[in-house]
Amino acid sequence: MSESKTPAKPMIEADHLSKFYGPFAASRDVSFTVREGELVAFLGPNGAGKSTTMKMLTGYIAPSEGEARIAGFNMLSERIEGSKRLGYLPENGPLYPEMTPLSMLSFFADARGLSPAYRKERIEAVVEICDLSTVMYKATSKLSKGFKQRVGMAQALLHEPDVLILDEPTAGLDPNQIREVRRTMRRLSETKTILLSTHILQEVEAMADRVVMINEGRVVYNGDVAGLYERGTDLDDAFHNLTGQAAVEAS
Numbered sequence: 028m029s030e031s032k033t034p035a036k037p038m039i040e041a042d043h044l045s046k047f048y049g050p051f052a053a054s055r056d057v058s059f060t061v062r063e064g065e066l067v068a069f070l071g072p073n074g075a076g077k078s079t080t081m082k083m084l085t086g087y088i089a090p091s092e093g094e095a096r097i098a099g100f101n102m103l104s105e106r107i108e109g110s111k112r113l114g115y116l117p118e119n120g121p122l123y124p125e126m127t128p129l130s131m132l133s134f135f136a137d138a139r140g141l142s143p144a145y146r147k148e149r150i151e152a153v154v155e156i157c158d159l160s161t162v163m164y165k166a167t168s169k170l171s172k173g174f175k176q177r178v179g180m181a182q183a184l185l186h187e188p189d190v191l192i193l194d195e196p197t198a199g200l201d202p203n204q205i206r207e208v209r210r211t212m213r214r215l216s217e218t219k220t221i222l223l224s225t226h227i228l229q230e231v232e233a234m235a236d237r238v239v240m241i242n243e244g245r246v247v248y249n250g251d252v253a254g255l256y257e258r259g260t261d262l263d264d265a266f267h268n269l270t271g272q273a274a275v276e277a278s
C-alpha cells in the first residue's frame with residue numbers, strides 16, 4: 028500500500044511576479060515555490076532578473092504584478108511578519124563602511140527589536156557561525172571581500188530566520204573562502220529553507236535540491252539537477268541551451 032505524504036509547507040512563493048521599468052520587463056510572470064527544508068539554486072545569465080525577483084520576494088521592491096509570500100505572508104501587505112522569518116543577503120551586502128561588524132550587528136539587532144539578552148546570545152552565535160571574531164572591531168571598509176560577505180551573512184542569520192534568500196553569497200570570493208561559505212550553507216540547509224543565486228554551476232551540483240533558471244526575466248527551467256543533464260551534455264551545456272543563443276533562436 029502506498030503511503031500518502033503531505034507535501035512540505037511552501038516557504039518562498041513567487042506567484043506570477045513581474046517587474047516593469049517603463050516598457051522594460053526585468054521579471055516577467057515568474058512563478059515558483061521553495062518548500063520547507065529545500066535548498067534551491069536560482070540561476071540565469073547577467074541581467075536575467077535574479078536580483079529583481081529576489082528583491083520582490085523579500086519585499087525590498089514592490090512587484091508591478093503578482094504576489095510574493097514568505098512563510099505564507101504577503102510581502103507587501105504583511106511584510107513585518109514575513110520579514111521576521113526571513114534573512115536576506117543582498118547582492119553587495121548591506122554594509123555601512125564606517126561601522127565595525129560589532130556596531131553593525133548591534134544596529135541590526137536593535138532594528139529587529141531583539142531583547143538585550145537574546146541580542147547578546149544571537150550576536151555571539153552568528154560571530155561563531157560566520158567566524159568573525161578576529162574582525163569585530165575593524166572598520167568594515169577595511170575588511171576583505173570574503174569577510175564583508177561573512178558580515179552580510181551574519182546580519183541575515185541574526186534573528187534566527189527559517190528562510191534565507193542569498194544573492195550570490197560566493198561572488199568574488201577565492202576558492203578557500205568559497206569552500207567555507209559552502210560548508211556554512213550545507214550546515215544551514217539542515218534546518219532552513221534556502222534560495223540562493225549563483226553563477227557557479229559546480230556549486231549547484233554540490234548543494235542544490237532543485238534549480239530554478241531564468242532568462243530574460245522568464246522561468247526557463249524548474250526541476251532537479253539530474254533533469255538538467257537531459258538539456259545538455261553537461262551543466263555548462265544545459266545552461267547555454269536554456270539561456271544562450273540556442274534559447275533565443277528557439278523562442
Ligand SMILES: Nc1ncnc2c1ncn2[C@@H]1O[C@H](COP(=O)(O)OP(=O)(O)OP(=O)(O)O)[C@@H](O)[C@H]1O
Pocket residue numbers: 048052053071072073074075076077078079080
Ligand atoms: N532600477 C532599475 N531600473 C531599470 N532597470 C533595472 C533596474 N534594476 C534592474 N534593472 C534591469 O533589469 C534587468 C535585470 O536585472 P537584475 O539585477 O535583476 O539581473 P540579475 O539576473 O540579478 O543579473 P546579475 O547576474 O548580473 O546580478 C537588467 O537588465 C537590469 O539592468
